Amino acid sequence: MSSSGGFDYMRKVVMIGAGGSGKTALVNRFLTHKFSEEYIVTIGSQFAVKTVEVETANGRNVVVKLLVWDLAGQQRFDFIRGSYYRGSKGALLLFDCTRKSTWIELPKWIQETETSLGERIPIILLANKVDLVENRIITTEMALDFVKENNLSGYLETSALSGQNVEQAFYLLAKYTLQ
Numbered sequence: 001m002s003s004s005g006g007f008d009y010m011r012k013v014v015m016i017g018a019g020g021s022g023k024t025a026l027v028n029r030f031l032t033h034k035f036s037e038e039y040i041v042t043i044g045s046q047f048a049v050k051t052v053e054v055e056t057a058n059g060r061n062v063v064v065k066l067l068v069w070d071l072a073g074q075q076r077f078d079f080i081r082g083s084y085y086r087g088s089k090g091a092l093l094l095f096d097c098t099r100k101s102t103w104i105e106l107p108k109w110i111q112e113t114e115t116s117l118g119e120r121i122p123i124i125l126l127a128n129k130v131d132l133v134e135n136r137i138i139t140t141e142m143a144l145d146f147v148k149e150n151n152l153s154g155y156l157e158t159s160a161l162s163g164q165n166v167e168q169a170f171y172l173l174a175k176y177t178l179q
């Protein structure tokens with residue numbers, strides 16, 4: 001257990017997924033507990049730090065300092081994105097459950113992670129924007145099948161608007177980075 005302000009582990013993680021899927025909104029919700037309707041496209045990447053306390057497999061509580069790299073999802077940043085993955089120990093992979101194009105892109109993101117790092121890291125799939133119940137087109141069943149087929153580490157349904165499962169997503173991610 002660390003003293004105040006300290007940490008036991010430091011881990012770099014990446015936010016990935018299609019442009020507009022909600023990566024920046026999710027990080028902002030996690031950091032500030034606020035949500036903005038405005039879409040400001042991330043250029044290149046954005047960086048944030050937050051510590052999370054997690055319980056390890058053997059029941060010990062540890063503080064993980066997460067270095068969160070929020071990558072630009074728009075296709076026009078494909079050429080530069082690869083360089084931001086280096087050293088990552090885990091990823092939150094988002095799609096927008098109301099937009100099919102963001103779902104179709106998922107394999108591209110898994111592949112890019114593997115190609116950039118030369119190895120598979122823990123990836124948690126997030127179906128984001130689940131507050132938009134009426135517009136949802138990707139079901140839980142579809143997402144769970146995808147997680148299984150692609151050997152991903154976990155799955156959560158999130159909303160940066162309501163805050164649903166946002167803390168849990170980062171908590172789980174921090175936990176997986178220790179394995």
Ligand SMILES: Nc1nc2c(ncn2[C@@H]2O[C@H](COP(=O)(O)OP(=O)(O)OP(=O)(O)O)[C@@H](O)[C@H]2O)c(=O)[nH]1
Pocket residue numbers: 017018019020021022023024025026036037038039040041042043071072073074128129130131132158159160161162
């Ligand atoms: N209703 C709803 N809107 C959301 C949610 N998450 C994000 N949004 C909105 O979706 C838009 C895009 O969100 P961003 O977080 O900027 O998307 P991004 O994935 O960072 O996009 P890039 O930076 O281009 O890769 C914004 O208008 C957000 O307000 C959510 O959970 N629910």
Ligand SMILES: [Mg+2]
Pocket residue numbers: 023024025040041042070071072073
């Ligand atoms: Mg962004």
